[in-house]
Amino acid sequence: MLSARPDSAEALLDLLRKTELSGTQRRALLLHTDRLPPALAKQHHQRLARDAIAGLALADRAQHFELSRGRVAIVWRQRGGCELETALAALDHLLSDLPQDQAFPPGQLVTLYDLPEQAAWLMDEIANRGGLASHDAPEAVLPLDLAVLVRLEQALAQAEISRFIRWRPVLRLDGGAGAPVWLERYVAAHEIAANLCPDRRIKGNPWLFRRLTRSFDRRMLSILTGPQDLRDSGPFALNLNLATILAPEFLRFDAALPTSLRGAVTLNLLAADILADPSTFTFARDFVRLRGYKLLLRQASAALLSLLDVGAAELDYVHVAYTPDLVANPDSLRGLLPEGTTPVLTGVLPSAVAWARQHGYELVRGP
Amino acid sequence: MNGHAITNYRAAGPASSVRASPHGASAAHALPTGAERVLMEAMERALRAPRGKMALALHLSRLRPPAPRPHHIRIARALMEDTAQRYGGQVFPLRNGDLVLICAAPGDEARGQMGQAAPTALPASLARMFGASAPEDGKLTTVWRLDGEAEQFRAFATRRRDDPPYEASRDDGCGSIACLLPLEMSVSTAAVPDLLAQQDAIHLQPGRHLPLTARLAPLYRELTLVRGALTGHPEAAEALADPYLFRHFAAGLDVRMLNHLQQDLEHGGQLTRGALRQKLRLHLNLTLQGIVSPEFARFVQTARSSGGKFGIEISMMAAAADPDMMDYARRLLDMAGFLLVVDELDHVGLTMTRPAALQPALVKLGWSPRLADAPHDVKMAIEGAITRIGPERLVLHHADSEAALLWGQAHGIMRFQGFFLDAVQAAARIAGCHSARACTLRQCITRAASLSATVRVGCGNPGLLDMAPDYRAAATSGAAPPALLPASNQNAPHALRTT
Numbered sequence: 001m002l003s004a005r006p007d008s009a010e011a012l013l014d015l016l017r018k019t020e021l022s023g024t025q026r027r028a029l030l031l032h033t034d035r036l037p038p039a040l041a042k043q044h045h046q047r048l049a050r051d052a053i054a055g056l057a058l059a060d061r062a063q064h065f066e067l068s069r070g071r072v073a074i075v076w077r078q079r080g081g082c083e084l085e086t087a088l089a090a091l092d093h094l095l096s097d098l099p100q101d102q103a104f105p106p107g108q109l110v111t112l113y114d115l116p117e118q119a120a121w122l123m124d125e126i127a128n129r130g131g132l133a134s135h136d137a138p139e140a141v142l143p144l145d146l147a148v149l150v151r152l153e154q155a156l157a158q159a160e161i162s163r164f165i166r167w168r169p170v171l172r173l174d175g176g177a178g179a180p181v182w183l184e185r186y187v188a189a190h191e192i193a194a195n196l197c198p199d200r201r202i203k204g205n206p207w208l209f210r211r212l213t214r215s216f217d218r219r220m221l222s223i224l225t226g227p228q229d230l231r232d233s234g235p236f237a238l239n240l241n242l243a244t245i246l247a248p249e250f251l252r253f254d255a256a257l258p259t260s261l262r263g264a265v266t267l268n269l270l271a272a273d274i275l276a277d278p279s280t281f282t283f284a285r286d287f288v289r290l291r292g293y294k295l296l297l298r299q300a301s302a303a304l305l306s307l308l309d310v311g312a313a314e315l316d317y318v319h320v321a322y323t324p325d326l327v328a329n330p331d332s333l334r335g336l337l338p339e340g341t342t343p344v345l346t347g348v349l350p351s352a353v354a355w356a357r358q359h360g361y362e363l364v365r366g367p
Numbered sequence: 368m369n370g371h372a373i374t375n376y377r378a379a380g381p382a383s384s385v386r387a388s389p390h391g392a393s394a395a396h397a398l399p400t401g402a403e404r405v406l407m408e409a410m411e412r413a414l415r416a417p418r419g420k421m422a423l424a425l426h427l428s429r430l431r432p433p434a435p436r437p438h439h440i441r442i443a444r445a446l447m448e449d450t451a452q453r454y455g456g457q458v459f460p461l462r463n464g465d466l467v468l469i470c471a472a473p474g475d476e477a478r479g480q481m482g483q484a485a486p487t488a489l490p491a492s493l494a495r496m497f498g499a500s501a502p503e504d505g506k507l508t509t510v511w512r513l514d515g516e517a518e519q520f521r522a523f524a525t526r527r528r529d530d531p532p533y534e535a536s537r538d539d540g541c542g543s544i545a546c547l548l549p550l551e552m553s554v555s556t557a558a559v560p561d562l563l564a565q566q567d568a569i570h571l572q573p574g575r576h577l578p579l580t581a582r583l584a585p586l587y588r589e590l591t592l593v594r595g596a597l598t599g600h601p602e603a604a605e606a607l608a609d610p611y612l613f614r615h616f617a618a619g620l621d622v623r624m625l626n627h628l629q630q631d632l633e634h635g636g637q638l639t640r641g642a643l644r645q646k647l648r649l650h651l652n653l654t655l656q657g658i659v660s661p662e663f664a665r666f667v668q669t670a671r672s673s674g675g676k677f678g679i680e681i682s683m684m685a686a687a688a689d690p691d692m693m694d695y696a697r698r699l700l701d702m703a704g705f706l707l708v709v710d711e712l713d714h715v716g717l718t719m720t721r722p723a724a725l726q727p728a729l730v731k732l733g734w735s736p737r738l739a740d741a742p743h744d745v746k747m748a749i750e751g752a753i754t755r756i757g758p759e760r761l762v763l764h765h766a767d768s769e770a771a772l773l774w775g776q777a778h779g780i781m782r783f784q785g786f787f788l789d790a791v792q793a794a795a796r797i798a799g800c801h802s803a804r805a806c807t808l809r810q811c812i813t814r815a816a817s818l819s820a821t822v823r824v825g826c827g828n829p830g831l832l833d834m835a836p837d838y839r840a841a842a843t844s845g846a847a848p849p850a851l852l853p854a855s856n857q858n859a860p861h862a863l864r865t866t
Contacts, residue, residue, distance in 0.1 A: 146544070146547060146548060146551050146615070147548060149544065150543075150544055150545050150547075150548065153543075153544065205615065206656075206688065206689070207611040207612065207614045207615040207618060208611070208612075208615050210611040211544075211609060211611045211612055211615075214609075243609065246438035246441075246442065247438070248441065251441065251442070251445050254445075255445075270688070271687035271688065272684050272685075272687055272688035274687075274719075275682075275683045275684040275687050275716060275719075275720065276610035276611075276684045277610065278499075278713060278715035278716035278719055279499035279500060279713060279714075279715045281715075282496075282498065282499050282715055283438075283439070283442075283496055283497065283499065286492075286495050286496040286498075287442050287446070287496055290446065290484065290492055290496070301690060301691075303690035303691065303693075303694065304687060304690045306721060306724040307683070307686060307687055307690065307720055307721055307722070307724050307725065308687055308719065308720055308721075309718075309719055309720060309721060312718055312719045312748070313719050
C-alpha cells in the first residue's frame with residue numbers, strides 16, 4: 001500500500017501549473033480504478049491495483065494524489081529507475097486473471113503523462129471529470145437515479161445558478177499568443193451536483209445525466225435572456241441539448257438576441273443528440289441556421305468522426321481533444337473533416353500551442 | 368375479414384387525426400369559428416387594398432405523421448411572425464394546425480436584404496426545414512398575390528371551416544418526470560416476459576415467378592422491450608418522448624432480461640425454446656452498459672453451451688454516445704461469437720452516418736415512404752449510402768406495406784422485418800394450425816408478438832406461435848397474399864410476384 005499521506009487534487013493542479021511555468025521534466029501516472037472491468041471491480045481488486053503501483057513511491061521525489069472515484073495519480077522526477085516498469089508489469093499480472101471473454105487492455109487502466117508537455121491533458125482529466133473532489137470530501141458512490149433526478153429538476157427550476165456558469169475562450173492562433181474568437185459558456189455540472197446531491201455521481205447514469213443537462217440549459221437560457229446579459233456580450237458558444245433548441249425557452253432567447261450578435265453565436269451539440277432522432281436534428285439545424293447560428297459537434301474523436309459524417313450533417317465546427325492518441329497519430333482525422341468544417345482543438349495549454357500550430361489547427365481552447 | 372382487421376389497424380394511426388376531410392358529412396353545415404373567422408375578416412380587410420400584398424399558407428397538417436409535433440408549429444409560427452413583423456403583416460394559426468401569413472410582398476431590392484426570412488423566400492426555407500417529413504404531394508406551402516389571386520385565396524380561406532381540429536401529438540418530453548417513478552418500480556418488478564415482444568425477420572429468396580410465401584426464409588427472431596408497456600399512461604408517454612429517459616428504462620431492463628434469458632436457456636423455457644429448435648438466431652437489444660455487465664458475461668457462458676446463435680442490436684445513438692465503450696463492447700461480442708447489429712437507422716440517419724465503420728453483420732434501416740419519394744439529390748445520397756453499407760447487410764425494418772418490400776428489392780435489399788411480414792407469418796400459421804378456425808389474423812399476429820401468457824391465453828396451439836411457420840403450406844393453400852395486403856394495395860395483390 002502507498003503509505004505516505006496523499007495530497008489532494010488541488011495540490012496536483014498546483015504542481016502541474018508550477019511544472020508548466022518552470023519547465024521541470026516530470027512524469028505522471030494516473031490509475032483509473034473506476035475503469036476496472038466488472039469482474040475486477042470489487043474493493044479488494046481496487047486495493048490490488050493500488051498496490052501494483054505502490055513501488056512508484058520509491059521513484060525520485062514521487063508525490064501521491066488521491067482523486068475522485070478512487071483514482072490515484074503519482075508524479076515523479078524523470079530519472080532512470082525501473083519503478084515504472086515494475087508497476088506496469090504488476091498491473092498486467094492483475095489483469096491476466098480475467099476470463100478470456102472479458103480481456104481488458106492494460107492501457108485503459110493507466111495513463112502516462114510527460115510533463116510539462118502533457119500537463120494540460122492531466123489538468124483536463126482532473127478539472128473536467130470530477131477530479132477536484134479530493135479525498136477530504138466524501139466519495140459519491142451512488143449513481144444518479146430517477147427519484148434524485150426528479151428532485152434535482154424541481155430544485156433547478158427555481159435555483160439561482162449564475163455562480164455555476166463558467167466561460168472559457170476559444171482562441172485563434174494568428175502568430176501571437178492567440179486572440180479570443182468567442183467565449184464558450186457552460187454550467188459546472190459537478191459543482192452544482194456537489195451542492196444539491198453530494199452523495200451522487202451525477203454521470204454515473206449517462207442517460208439520466210443527459211436529461212439533467214436539459215434543466216441546466218433552460219436555466220442558462222433564462223439567465224441569458226435577462227436584460228443585462230446579452231447587451232454587452234461578444235460572440236459566444238453554448239452547450240445545449242437538441243430538445244432545448246426546440247423548446248420555448250430557446251425561442252425567447254432568440255427573440256432577445258441583439259442584432260449585433262446575430263451570426264456570432266455557436267451552439268454546441270453532442271453526437272448522441274444528433275443521432276437520437278436525425279429528422280428532428282435536421283429540422284433544428286435548418287431552423288437555427290435560418291436564424292444565423294453556427295453549429296459545433298462536441299467531443300469529436302477519430303472514432304466518432306468515422307461514424308458520423310459531419311459533412312452530411314452540415315456542422316460548422318467540431319471539438320477535437322488534444323490527447324496522447326492524437327499526438328501519436330495526428331493524421332487520424334485526415335479525410336474525416338470536410339471542407340467547411342473547422343476543428344477546434346480542446347484541452348490545449350501554452351506548452352501545446354506549438355504542436356497545434358505545426359499541425360494546422362487555427363482554433364484552440366484550453367482545458 | 369382479416370384484411371378488414373388490418374385496415375382498421377392502419378387507420379387508427381396518427382395520420383387520420385390531422386388530415387382534413389374536405390368532403391366530410393358535416394362540412395356543409397360547419398360555421399367559421401375562432402381562428403378561421405379572424406382569418407376571414409383579415410382577408411377581407413387586406414383585399415380592400417390588395418396591391419403589393421401576399422398571403423402564404425403553411426400546410427403543417429399535411430406533414431407525415433408523427434409531424435406536426437408541437438415544436439414544428441411553435442418554431443414555424445415564430446419564424447412567420449418575425450417575417451410578419453418586418454413586413455407589416457399578421458400570422459393566423461388555424462385549428463387544423465396550419466399557419467397563414469398575410470403581409471406586404473417585398474420588392475426585389477428588399478428581398479435581397481431580408482434573405483431567407485423574406486416572405487417570398489420563406490417557402491424554400493420552410494421546405495428545407497420540413498424536408499424529412501414533407502407531405503406526400505410535396506405541397507407544403509401555397510402563396511397568393513392578393514392583387515391577382517384574390518379569389519383563389521378567398522376560396523382557400525372559406526374552405527378552412529371544414530377542417531378537423533389539430534390533435535396535438537406528444538411534446539418533446541418537456542413535462543415533469545415525477546410520473547415515471549411508479550413506472551420504474553413496475554419495470555423493476557413486472558414479469559420479464561410481460562415487458563418483452565418478439566418479431567421475426569425474413570430473408571426473401573430469389574424466384575420472381577414464385578408466390579411471395581414460397582420465397583420467405585426465417586432470418587432471426589428479435590426480442591425487444593415493449594414500448595407500450597412503458598407508455599400506457601399519457602404523461603409517461605410524453606416524458607418518454609425524451610430518448611434519454613427511454614434508454615434509461617431500457618438499460619434498467621437489460622440486467623433483468625439477461626438473467627431471465629439465461630435461466631430460460633438453461634431450462635428450455637418459452638422465450639428461447641422455439642428459436643433454438645429451429646436454429647433461428649436470437650437478437651437482443653442491449654445498451655453498451657448491458658454488454659459490459661457481469662450479467663452479460665454469464666449469459667454468454669450459458670448461450671455458448673446452449674448451441675444457440677445470437678445477435679446483439681445496438682443503436683447508432685448509443686454507439687456515438689461513447690465510441691470507446693462501443694469499441695470495447697464490439698470486442699466482447701466478437702469474443703462471445705455474437706453478431707453485431709446496428710439498429711435504429713432512419714432515412715435521414717442513413718445518409719449522415721457510416722455504420723459500416725462498426726463492422727456490423729447487419730444494419731437495420733427503418734422503412735419510410737420518404738425513402739421512395741425523396742427529392743433527387745436525397746435519393747442519390749440514399750443510394751450511395753446503401754452501396755457503401757452493402758445491400759446484403761441491410762435489413763429493411765418496420766416494413767409494414769408491400770411498398771416497403773418493393774422498394775427494398777429495387778435496391779437489392781432482401782432482408783425484411785415488420786408488420787407486413789408478421790401478417791404473412793400469421794396467415795401461414797393459421798393455414799397450418801388445427802385450432803385456428805375461430806382465430807382472426809390480427810389475433811394471431813398479436814399473440815405471436817407477445818411473450819406474455821395473459822395475451823396468449825386464447826390460442827389453442829401456443830407452441831406454434833414461437834415456431835417460424837412452414838410458408839410452403841400457406842402458399843399451396845392460397846391463404847396468404849390476397850388477405851394480407853393493406854386496403855390500399857388490394858388492387859395489386861400479385862405485384863410482388865413480378866418484381
